[in-house]
Amino acid sequence: MDLSAINPVLLIASLMVAATPILLAGIGELVAEKSGVLNLGVEGMMIVGAISGFAVAVETGSPFLGFVAAAIGGAALSLLFVLLTQVALANQVASGLALTLFGLGLSALMGQNYVGIKPPPTGRLDIPLLGDIPVIGPMLFNHDIVLYLGIALVAVVWATLKFTRAGLILRAVGESHDAAHALGYKVVRIRILAILFGGACAGLGGAYISLVRVPQWTEGMTAGVGWIALALVVFASWKPWRVLLGAYLFGGITVLQLNLQAAGVAIPVEYLAMSPYLITILVLVILSKDKSNAPASLGRTFHASH
Amino acid sequence: MTVPLLSLQGLTKAYPGVIANNNVSFDIGVGQVHALLGENGAGKSTLVKMIYGLVKPDSGTMLLNGRTYAPPEPRAARADGIAMVFQHFSLFDALNVAENIALGMESPPAMRDLAARIRDVSETYGLPLDPYRTVGDLSAGERQRVEIIRCLLQDPKLLIMDEPTSVLTPQEVDILFQTLRKLKSEGTAILYISHKLEEIRTLCDHATVLRLGENVGECIPAETSARDMAELMVGSALKPPERAGRELGEVALDISGLSVPSPSDFGTALRNIHMTVRQGEVLGIGGVAGNGQDELLSVLSGEVTTAADAVKLAGRPVGDLGPTARRRLGLLTAPEERLGHAAAPDMSLTENAMLTGSVRENLVSNGFLKWRDAENFAKRIITDFDVRTPGPDNAARSLSGGNLQKFVIGREVLQRPDVLVVNQPTWGVDASAAAAIRQSILDLAANGAAVVCISQDLDELMEISDRFAALNEGRLSTPRDTAGLTIDEIGLMMGGAHGMEVAHV
Numbered sequence: 076m077d078l079s080a081i082n083p084v085l086l087i088a089s090l091m092v093a094a095t096p097i098l099l100a101g102i103g104e105l106v107a108e109k110s111g112v113l114n115l116g117v118e119g120m121m122i123v124g125a126i127s128g129f130a131v132a133v134e135t136g137s138p139f140l141g142f143v144a145a146a147i148g149g150a151a152l153s154l155l156f157v158l159l160t161q162v163a164l165a166n167q168v169a170s171g172l173a174l175t176l177f178g179l180g181l182s183a184l185m186g187q188n189y190v191g192i193k194p195p196p197t198g199r200l201d202i203p204l205l206g207d208i209p210v211i212g213p214m215l216f217n218h219d220i221v222l223y224l225g226i227a228l229v230a231v232v233w234a235t236l237k238f239t240r241a242g243l244i245l246r247a248v249g250e251s252h253d254a255a256h257a258l259g260y261k262v263v264r265i266r267i268l269a270i271l272f273g274g275a276c277a278g279l280g281g282a283y284i285s286l287v288r289v290p291q292w293t294e295g296m297t298a299g300v301g302w303i304a305l306a307l308v309v310f311a312s313w314k315p316w317r318v319l320l321g322a323y324l325f326g327g328i329t330v331l332q333l334n335l336q337a338a339g340v341a342i343p344v345e346y347l348a349m350s351p352y353l354i355t356i357l358v359l360v361i362l363s364k365d366k367s368n369a370p371a372s373l374g375r376t377f378h379a380s381h
Numbered sequence: 382m383t384v385p386l387l388s389l390q391g392l393t394k395a396y397p398g399v400i401a402n403n404n405v406s407f408d409i410g411v412g413q414v415h416a417l418l419g420e421n422g423a424g425k426s427t428l429v430k431m432i433y434g435l436v437k438p439d440s441g442t443m444l445l446n447g448r449t450y451a452p453p454e455p456r457a458a459r460a461d462g463i464a465m466v467f468q469h470f471s472l473f474d475a476l477n478v479a480e481n482i483a484l485g486m487e488s489p490p491a492m493r494d495l496a497a498r499i500r501d502v503s504e505t506y507g508l509p510l511d512p513y514r515t516v517g518d519l520s521a522g523e524r525q526r527v528e529i530i531r532c533l534l535q536d537p538k539l540l541i542m543d544e545p546t547s548v549l550t551p552q553e554v555d556i557l558f559q560t561l562r563k564l565k566s567e568g569t570a571i572l573y574i575s576h577k578l579e580e581i582r583t584l585c586d587h588a589t590v591l592r593l594g595e596n597v598g599e600c601i602p603a604e605t606s607a608r609d610m611a612e613l614m615v616g617s618a619l620k621p622p623e624r625a626g627r628e629l630g631e632v633a634l635d636i637s638g639l640s641v642p643s644p645s646d647f648g649t650a651l652r653n654i655h656m657t658v659r660q661g662e663v664l665g666i667g668g669v670a671g672n673g674q675d676e677l678l679s680v681l682s683g684e685v686t687t688a689a690d691a692v693k694l695a696g697r698p699v700g701d702l703g704p705t706a707r708r709r710l711g712l713l714t715a716p717e718e719r720l721g722h723a724a725a726p727d728m729s730l731t732e733n734a735m736l737t738g739s740v741r742e743n744l745v746s747n748g749f750l751k752w753r754d755a756e757n758f759a760k761r762i763i764t765d766f767d768v769r770t771p772g773p774d775n776a777a778r779s780l781s782g783g784n785l786q787k788f789v790i791g792r793e794v795l796q797r798p799d800v801l802v803v804n805q806p807t808w809g810v811d812a813s814a815a816a817a818i819r820q821s822i823l824d825l826a827a828n829g830a831a832v833v834c835i836s837q838d839l840d841e842l843m844e845i846s847d848r849f850a851a852l853n854e855g856r857l858s859t860p861r862d863t864a865g866l867t868i869d870e871i872g873l874m875m876g877g878a879h880g881m882e883v884a885h886v
Binding site: 240243244246247250251253254255257258259260368370371 | 434435454455456459467471472473474475476480483484485489
């Protein structure tokens with residue numbers, strides 16, 4: 076066992092990379108759930124985003140266009156969820172599961188010709204001054220722009236929900252769609268926008284895996300990250316900063332346990348492999364025990380009665 | 382004559398299978414308190430939804446100050462000075478007062494300014510309210526204040542109030558009426574929807590009566606007797622339930638020192654409840670919703686078990702028995718919520734009859750269902766209680782509220798209970814069906830059963846019960862004889878104004 080092989084600078088830097096896909100997908104799902112929609116299709120939207128982004132990045136040579144395409148791909152798949160749940164008033168749980176299964180299959184089809192190809196590298200930001208600080212510089216300020224976008228998105232979502240009228244209306248729709256409707260708000264329209272936002276974020280998160288974290292395409296490569304993001308939103312009590320905390324905690328322990336495995340710690344690999352899930356859930360359960368503030372209309376189908 | 386504020390001319394609205402409003406016309410003058418009367422299903426709600434822009438009329442026109450008025454959505458109605466306080470509050474529990482109010486405004490000021498204005502207006506009209514409290518923690522009376530203040534901040538010319546007093550104690554009603562009178566004196570017109578006739582007689586200048594979607598007459602409430610208005614509403618002479626003089630027998634139900642912690646976060650704990658009910662007696666239990674009614678019912682039905690001695694049925698401890706065992710011993714209950722608690726919505730009436738009747742009506746043998754007997758039992762309920770349905774094979778959900786209520790009550794009454802506990806037996810039921818249900822409860826008592834009737838309808842309790850007690854925050858007041866009880870005394874038993882500050886108007 077050689078713990079000195081673990082480099083704390085690299086550890087934290089790779090922790091942030093590992094956490095970003097969950098963070099992006101989680102913050103998108105948080106917005107959707109705040110509007111009262113439970114979309115279990117996160118995994119499907121992520122993987123479709125992953126292949127859309129990968130394919131476009133490879134074809135155009137531009138990772139930026141890849142991420143744009145990933146957001147569009149994720150949002151496009153969520154449009155199917157919109158159609159099912161907001162137009163046809165189908166059950167949200169069943170529709171979400173269907174979306175995940177459909178997304179996994181669709182991405183495999185789309186990705187047939189992309190296996191074994193390397194995508195163009197995503198450039199890292201070269202932040203002057205900050206990036207030159209020893210230790211902290213390479214740890215925090217030497218990443219690609221999407222990672223910072225993820226953190227900025229958390230701040231923006233938090234501020235929007237807390238301080239703006241648009242955020243208030245979104246929360247109101249998620250709290251009681253009947254009351255919001257009675258006040259004349261367009262419940263369905265607001266929910267559709269929230270679902271599309273969630274889809275775009277999940278798509279970005281998926282592309283972050285295929286373009287940055289594991290720069291390649293393999294079938295089913297999101298490997299359950301979408302489900303983690305879903306669970307994270309619940310355990311974070313629908314609070315944006317807690318989603319960030321949970322994502323970093325999960326990413327951190329994932330990276331740490333990989334390092335520990337490599338260092339040959341005398342704990343069976345299986346225990347190490349399950350530790351991120353256990354610890355993240357445990358911490359967030361303890362945090363969320365104050366009271367569960369799920370949006371009251373979460374998962375309920377809205378049907379405008381006369 | 383001056384131009385009326387709002388003039389409705391020939392409004393008609395039909396839904397598939399039912400005409401909600403048929404050619405309704407009337408005028409509301411400036412500063413007039415106008416009552417809209419009618420039974421459930423008479424079309425009151427549809428009519429006000431048309432005025433508020435939630436529903437578009439099929440034909441007919443509205444004139445506001447003489448100009449055509451056809452709001453495409455509530456936003457437009459609010460912009461034209463029409464505000465509405467909803468019957469089922471349209472509030473968001475998880476948000477605070479100021480946020481709730483901001484949601485009802487077109488372009489709300491910054492939160493801090495809004496909070497200051499809320500304080501201002503709420504004090505001017507004698508409705509004190511803290512803008513930063515979470516709405517979920519407010520009492521029913523305070524939540525209504527939120528709605529009213531939300532409306533007042535828009536300087537409405539017409540305020541629509543849909544059954545505003547159904548959740549208030551008599552003292553809270555007084556506070557509300559003072560506020561409404563002040564509004565009227567400032568020139569605001571009020572369209573007041575209710576079926577409580579005495580209220581309308583004290584408050585309103587003019588009344589329009591709807592029956593089956595049609596305007597069947599107008600009157601000046603102060604000059605018309607409540608009985609005449611009721612007959613106008615129902616369309617036929619009302620027969621008040623008859624109370625046969627009856628002998629009270631042994632103590633049938635005895636509860637002593639019953640305390641139960643709240644079963645959920647938002648429930649009410651029951652505290653040290655004592656009550657006895659004798660054979661042939663009807664005990665009425667009043668109180669504002671959410672003061673322990675549901676909890677008391679579940680303790681009596683056996684859904685929540687207690688120490689065996691806390692609940693005694695004819696001297697026998699039953700506190701630790703579940704619902705089925707209690708049914709076998711003759712203690713039957715009919716809970717408030719029809720769909721979901723008293724009846725399984727998607728099951729047929731026969732199946733629903735079987736669900737509570739299996740023990741006493743002997744509808745099960747060796748674990749197998751006796752379908753034919755169950756169906757006969759369901760048919761008997763349908764004929765005896767005049768339940769309007771094509772047959773016992775229909776799902777409970779397909780029945781109208783009043784019909785399902787008759788079925789649910791009838792199902793228990795026909796099982797010949799020794800003690801019957803009912804919660805809100807006539808909630809949402811039209812006047813004639815309500816009278817039938819009350820009569821059946823009285824008949825049951827006349828045959829020697831003890832009845833506990835939990836209700837929020839004070840008139841109903843005064844009509845059928847021998848003794849009255851009120852639940853207030855989980856405590857039960859000492860039961861008193863109904864005869865000679867005044868409305869003020871009842872209000873005090875219900876907890877007065879619930880600690881709300883009295884209006885300083």
